[in-house]
Amino acid sequence: METLTAETPRSLWSDRTVVISTAFAAVQTALCCLVWMVGATISQDSYGDTGIGIGMLVGTVVFLPVAGALVLAGALVEAFLFAVPLVWLGQRLTRRWGASTLLWVLAVPAAAAFVLAGLLAAGGAPFRPAWALSTGWAVLPAVAAHWHTTHGLSGSGTASRVGAALAAAITPLMLLVATADASGLLAGPYHAPELGARGYVGTWSEGGIRLHLEEGGRAVLTEVPYDDMAVPKSCTGRGSWQLRPAETDGRESVELDVPACDGISSWPWDVGGTTARPELFMTLGDPDTGELHILHKG
Template identity: 35%
Template sequence: MGIFVLMVMAPFVAVAGAVLGALLTVGLVMPLLAVAGWLGRRLSGREAWWWVPALAAAGTALPFLATAVRGGTGLLAGLGGWLAVTAALTATTLVARRLLLPDRPRLSGGTMLGRVALYGTLAVVTTCTLAAIGLYAGVGYEPPQLSAERIAGAWSDGKGGTLILATDGKATATRVETFDFDSAVHKCTGTGTWGYGQGAGPWSQEVDVSIDDCSMDTWHVFGTPERPKLFVYVGDPDSWDLYILQPSR
């Protein structure tokens, strides 16, 4: 069934990818190429390839820094995302620059498409390989390693929902949101029990909460050691919509 769905969806994914690629080309790659060329001619009298990575790094630094600070993912995760986006944007723009330089032999549309496909494939393979090596080596974000003592306390969703986890294993929920698979929201108020499972590592930590007359999912851990958070998936786990609790101040 999975192979059949993939075969059916492949043309739609290809069209969506082509549209997205065209939008990124018009909105990011070509402006970056034009500005890099203009700066090179204005400041040094000729175009230079290194203006491309310099501008890509400068243009993406502030958004990723702000995302890392506001999202609480940590500077290391923000730095990794910034470097990945900078590398992807730089590689794409340098390929376009090499194909479009005035002193380059004129290429047919088919030849240009083939070279872009080849360079793009090599860039994807290289990026995935480096990402796999980084994950295997433990480079990048991972949730903070907590304990039952650190999880015990009051947690809030910031909009009136609170979950109090007492050290004796008692749990008290007040208007905590719970979700059906279709993302229908229910407000949970009541008492019950809770427990913490350390699992095999930071990613497998679980906080099981059982409240009378409520269907509450298992909570997972993320955030930072200074600002830990608990979350559950909203609806389909593949959608990556999260309901988040943070320690009450």
């Protein structure tokens, strides 16, 4: 029986190698998902929902085990289909063209990701996050598999050891930064646009709801919803509108006054979206469980 020494290469396709690669893939995926959730939460419009309802709590409790299972399954697929085959390819390229396997493990996904990011950018996706995400996702699990099969690069030169350590440290950081960039976390918390009175002039609509605001304060409403003494109603008619400046919630609002629709003035439309693509929204009923209406301009 052959004795395994520190110089004997371990099998690339051994269970332990796949498990190690899967573990690294799962950890980096979980961290990226967490960064994405935080970024998407603080950088997107909450539409006035500042609390955590019972529905969100129940959904979180149910979702976490499912998410964990999906992350683990995805990491296992990544290890089998990308990370370990990438090391195998790197070993073959080393035998054919020289250089170190680690260099190929870093270069091949970077080059492939560059092409993929270019294709995505042609379709409108941002190139930088696409390239960084595509590269970083495959590198760390592959470096972990390579490290394990070579016994921590035992017998390798200082350059190989330093290169592997830098790859193991930099690629997760690059992946997390790219995720933060793509999710909007780097842009900071969301702030509602300030349009000023002239910015609201025009037609806002959603489905059959139509709100036409004119200069001078005139308003024409078609099936605009509101509550009258807790009874849902809709308003079609002519009246007036005025801009309510941003207050503690940092949002401007449009207040309507239509004589034929008693009580509609109690249901202002708050501004949301962005300066380039503004929205007017209003929630009927409870802020957590009520019916949200979002009108788009144009």
